[in-house]
Amino acid sequence: MAETPSEYLDGVAACFAAGFQESTVTLRDDQPERCILEMWGRFGDCRTRLLEIVAPDAPRKYAYYALRAQRVIAGFDNAPDPRALKLKHGPDYAEHRLERIPHRHTEDKTGLELTDEMTCADFVAWVKANLRPTP
Numbered sequence: 001m002a003e004t005p006s007e008y009l010d011g012v013a014a015c016f017a018a019g020f021q022e023s024t025v026t027l028r029d030d031q032p033e034r035c036i037l038e039m040w041g042r043f044g045d046c047r048t049r050l051l052e053i054v055a056p057d058a059p060r061k062y063a064y065y066a067l068r069a070q071r072v073i074a075g076f077d078n079a080p081d082p083r084a085l086k087l088k089h090g091p092d093y094a095e096h097r098l099e100r101i102p103h104r105h106t107e108d109k110t111g112l113e114l115t116d117e118m119t120c121a122d123f124v125a126w127v128k129a130n131l132r133p134t135p
Contacts, residue, residue, distance in 0.1 A: 005035040005054040012037060012052055012120045019124030020048050034058070044133025046073060050120060059100050064123040066131060073131065075105035076118040083112045 003011075009028070017023040020041025027038035034055035041048045046066050053061040063077035084101040085093035102115045 005056060006030045008054055009035050009037040009052060012050070013039060015120045015124065016041060016048075016050050019043075019120075019127070043127050043131060046127070046131055046133070048123075048127060050123070052120075061100065062118060064118060064120070066127055071107070072105060072109050073107055074126070075109065076102070076115060076123060076126075077105075078102045078117065081112070084114060087112070087114055 009030075013025060013028075016039050020043050023039055023041035025037065025039050027036055029036045034053055037050070037052050039050045041050075043066070046068050049063070049065040049067070051061075051063040059078075061078060063075065063079070065075040066073040078100040080096075080098050080100060081103060082093065082097075084103040085096055085099065087103075088101055089096050102117045104113050104115045106112065
């Protein structure tokens, strides 16, 4: 039997909660047409944020962020960001304006690079490998 969007988000929530301290669900909305999960957690002095939207007939939408105070340390998402579209498609980027493009925002969102598709487990691993937890 195939996993439902709601069951998928149950697994995402468990992964996030296992990876970060003080994890809390700030939004969970399961509807037949789409399911949404938003969570916040902590890794040392960094706050972590997860947003996933899944639907039976649409590509998964995600955003994972690590923040220090109000500054973005790194953010991974697959929104149809114009800068990501330009990197991937060059001058023809406007023809793909709704395409989900996996990418990473660098510190304070000053830079952007294309990435592979990210999962919650990938994000937890990235944070633990790349950020130093300070009290």
